[in-house]
Amino acid sequence: MRILFLHPNFPGQFREPAGYMAKLGHEVIFLCQTHYGRQLAGVKRVTLKQSLSHEALEAKELPHFEKTLAQADQYRCAFKQLKHQGFNPDVIISHTGWGCGMHSSLIWPGAKRVAYLEWWFAAYSELLVNNEQSNQWLKFDETSKLKFRERNLPLSLELNEASIIVTPTRWQRKQLPTSLQQHCQVIPDGVDLKRFHPDINNKSERPLLTYGTRGMEAMRRFPEFILELPKLLSAEPQLEVEIAGQDSIFYGGKPPSNGSWGNWAKEQLSTWIDQGRVRMVGTLKAEKYQAWLQKSWIHVYLTRPFVVSWSLCEAMASGCCLVVSDIEPIREFTQKDSALHINEMHKNTFTKAVASLLGDEAKRKTLGEAARLRASYFSISNSHKQWRQLLDEELTT
Numbered sequence: 001m002r003i004l005f006l007h008p009n010f011p012g013q014f015r016e017p018a019g020y021m022a023k024l025g026h027e028v029i030f031l032c033q034t035h036y037g038r039q040l041a042g043v044k045r046v047t048l049k050q051s052l053s054h055e056a057l058e059a060k061e062l063p064h065f066e067k068t069l070a071q072a073d074q075y076r077c078a079f080k081q082l083k084h085q086g087f088n089p090d091v092i093i094s095h096t097g098w099g100c101g102m103h104s105s106l107i108w109p110g111a112k113r114v115a116y117l118e119w120w121f122a123a124y125s126e127l128l129v130n131n132e133q134s135n136q137w138l139k140f141d142e143t144s145k146l147k148f149r150e151r152n153l154p155l156s157l158e159l160n161e162a163s164i165i166v167t168p169t170r171w172q173r174k175q176l177p178t179s180l181q182q183h184c185q186v187i188p189d190g191v192d193l194k195r196f197h198p199d200i201n202n203k204s205e206r207p208l209l210t211y212g213t214r215g216m217e218a219m220r221r222f223p224e225f226i227l228e229l230p231k232l233l234s235a236e237p238q239l240e241v242e243i244a245g246q247d248s249i250f251y252g253g254k255p256p257s258n259g260s261w262g263n264w265a266k267e268q269l270s271t272w273i274d275q276g277r278v279r280m281v282g283t284l285k286a287e288k289y290q291a292w293l294q295k296s297w298i299h300v301y302l303t304r305p306f307v308v309s310w311s312l313c314e315a316m317a318s319g320c321c322l323v324v325s326d327i328e329p330i331r332e333f334t335q336k337d338s339a340l341h342i343n344e345m346h347k348n349t350f351t352k353a354v355a356s357l358l359g360d361e362a363k364r365k366t367l368g369e370a371a372r373l374r375a376s377y378f379s380i381s382n383s384h385k386q387w388r389q390l391l392d393e394e395l396t397t
Contacts, residue, residue: 029043033054052078065151115162117176209354214250220304300323303330316375323342338367
């Protein structure tokens with residue numbers, strides 16, 4: 001079978017399915033605009049260049065909606081080039097958030113299309129509910145809601161033309177209109193249980209609280225986390241805190257007046273940073289990140305009702321004792337016996353939860369073991385099985 005993957009940044013969410021399908025013997029081509037030197041065995045990476053490149057697109061400085069349409073046209077031109085070279089895919093698997101696959105049906109009308117859905121901005125979504133308490137950091141207003149809604153326009157074209165829609169969680173499927181949910185299968189992105197695993201020998205000698213995030217931002221409840229730390233650090237004089245991630249906003253909201261949430265956090269925690277008890281460790285490379293999770297006593301994962309980060313499953317697989325947001329997308333991953341669920345909107349709830357775990361080694365061990373066991377449901381091997389079933393049963397008829 002000839003399979004074409006579409007994502008601007010190679011390999012994105014398709015690292016596992018693309019590599020796995022190549023191992024199965026399929027001819028796999030991956031059309032991208034950036035790759036930063038990354039490779040996948042058996043996968044032919046084709047990079048859009050010159051007028052079709054990432055640089056050419058960024059140079060236009062377009063608003064998001066117009067940028068999506070321009071990117072869709074870049075990919076349309078690339079499709080024509082591939083077709084001229086004699087490549088005609090049986091299956092096209094695209095990430096729908098970018099516009100990559102919008103025009104694939106114009107060039108290859110007979111191909112089966114799999115639309116990978118990351119997020120649909122539903123009007124009724126809990127994420128966009130505007131109450132004063134939950135919105136004080138994100139500051140979503142009517143204008144931002146309309147902009148989010150516009151992002152569904154190109155997305156809806158690709159989803160409606162797809163043979164099938166794939167999304168990683170039931171929560172993400174739930175955001176779709178009912179008519180599209182019926183054509184959507186849930187296939188986890190998959191966590192590598194061999195790479196992420198517990199190691200008691202790596203456990204920190206001193207009490208260590210860890211918080212990991214792609215970006216320090218309101219979507220991941222970074223401000224709420226930081227505001228809880230002074231009380232916690234004062235009450236627990238032996239406790240140390242490490243925060244991993246970039247000082248950037250990736251998922252929406254506005255920075256504070258001093259420029260970034262990272263700078264704001266440093267001001268809030270300056271006393272403990274000077275003492276060496278709070279450390280901003282930045283973005284960690286793979287091996288250091290694995291070891292960092294293993295040495296944690298308590299790992300914090302907080303978020304608003306949005307897409308759940310890969311880092312949650314990675315922390316689960318590492319056997320971390322978890323303190324997490326008590327919301328539906330998190331509960332899909334963590335059951336009551338595999339994490340301590342909290343409502344961080346309630347004052348002092350976070351501080352009390354962490355303090356109780358610091359004083360209960362047996363509870364930390366039990367939660368960590370249960371988290372590791374629960375992570376097996378979201379393993380790479382299970383993800384591979386579901387992708388293979390999709391190919392064999394849904395896309396070969």
